């Protein structure tokens with residue numbers, strides 16, 4: 001009897017497979033290692049485009065086969081610096097050697113340019129530090145130290161919270177109004193996004209420990225504290241603050257762009273440095289965020305916008321940048337919320353075959369249709385896979401990868417999308433696509449490439465390790 005049941009079960013499984021695929025000999029889904037190889041090949045494809053058309057510049061414009069530099073013609077080699085540790089993790093030795101040689105030969109910070117402290121810290125300082133830890137090449141640490149020294153004057157404001165811009169040669173600081181196009185949003189003079197203040201502790205703290213120079217971590221830690229102590233009674237922070245007066249210039253609170261990595265770094269500061277104060281700030285913030293921003297309804301769990309003082313809901317928008325939060329929730333041990341929020345993000349992705357920048361989850365309507373080749377939802381799938389081992393996140397990773405190839409691949413690299421509805425492309429391959437998007441995809445399929453519990457990823461996916 002038992003044998004008959006087993007035989008029937010085998011038959012049902014075979015028939016099920018035939019039914020699902022339409023024919024018995026349909027190809028089996030690619031193996032995890034094969035998917036890792038495919039991601040690696042796509043990385044090489046994107047890198048080749050950079051090599052061919054943007055070598056020595058910040059970023060590739062894949063449609064016009066030209067280059068983009070962030071500050072006039074003064075390149076900070078954003079793409080090679082951001083991409084180097086991904087190459088090392090993927091075992092792309094020749095590419096990594098060539099990128100490192102370019103960096104060592106040409107990267108100089110002795111430039112009369114006002115740079116965005118936050119972006120340069122997470123991409124360039126973070127990239128140099130992780131590549132130093134992976135290669136032990138002291139010259140990378142020397143570059144990081146030079147950069148850190150030039151960025152430090154940004155913190156010399158009356159409150160200790162950093163200005164948004166700092167000149168690498170003169171140390172002169174300036175507020176956000178100096179370049180509104182770059183910021184993409186109107187910000188009052190000296191009004192600085194909260195995340196730009198609270199987000200530098202991982203990179204500067206690591207630099208301090210690797211160089212034995214405490215000065216690098218004192219100022220960013222003070223800035224983090226100054227921002228945190230200005231939270232409203234609700235426990236929430238707003239989006240913009242005046243670093244000269246310490247007054248909020250926007251009371252809008254959310255977990256998306258402008259605030260996102262502030263929360264991420266509170267938790268990671270505890271994980272990387274064992275800093276209990278950061279840990280306490282994280283737990284207080286998480287309570288507030290879960291109370292006032294979380295929106296649990298028939299459409300699933302989402303995190304919207306609220307007024308930081310009253311806690312009242314002001315908008316029901318979520319988007320590609322918010323999608324890092326399941327990763328942070330998972331890292332903090334809150335797997336229940338992490339799973340549910342990732343499911344919501346996945347709905348947002350699958351509705352159009354790729355996720356929009358901003359989505360109204362109540363109206364189920366796209367608010368901003370672009371896709372900037374962002375990594376956050378993939379990063380969250382990676383963390384969830386690590387903690388739960390649930391194959392569901394492997395399948396998600398595969399879906400993200402295939403959609404990216406389908407919609408964003410070009411002959412010379414990868415391009416952002418103007419719209420996830422029309423799939424019309426835009427002429428940019430941001431450096432974080434190589435630093436983060438492809439790295440997290442690769443790690444989903446090849447988790448042994450890194451010791452997850454031995455590192456803390458900065459917000460640009462640069463793995464930092466306690467070596468002190």
Ligand code: DMJ
Nearest residue numbers: 261374375376432459460
């Ligand atoms: C990256 O530079 C970082 O992940 C940052 O935290 C947010 N923006 C981009 C990716 O979307």
